Amino acid sequence: MNRVGSELHQHPMWRTLQDDVATNPGAATYNKGIINSYVTELNAYHKPDPDDSQRKYISELIANMKHADSDDVRSSLKTDLNTAIEGLIGDIALTRHNTFVIHNEYTKDVYGVLANNCTTNDRDNYVKSVVNLHEIINDVNQLADTP
DSSP: OOOTTSGGGOOTHHHHHHHHHHHSTTOOSGGGGOOOOSOSSOOGGGSOOTTOHHHHHHHHHHHHHHTOOSHHHHHHHHHHHHHHHHHHHHHHHHHHHHHEEEESTTSTTOEEEEOTTOOHHHHHHHHHHHHHHHHHHHHHHHHHHOO
16 A cells, blocks of 8 residues: 555645645735734644544444455555545635635745635634644554565
8 A cells, every 4th residue: 555645645735735826826915913823733722623524434434444355454444544535635725725824935035924815713723734744644654664
């Protein structure tokens, strides 16, 4: 099985993330007085919900792949897993696009500010979804490393 991040797992999100600033320049006006549009450390608000239906579904797929008794079953589950992860990445890309306006993208001075209609709660929900994806990718990579 390939690790997440290999060519098999590339997703159109990366193109979307590259284009999001071009499609929405100047959407934020300095966060409407909100100073903390960024996160310097994770806290309890960023912990993924273990009862999240997407997370449960992906965890089920991973567990089933671990115990698959044939290559056909494993291949089918792998396809389902890739589809689920791509959907999760797409959701995160959309949330990012709707929550932040990115400035100086592709430079060492990149930063994001909250969009006009967003709050720190929106930011925290976005961070939670990224942490959730990170944990799922770690689970998939552990499965890939298992003989």
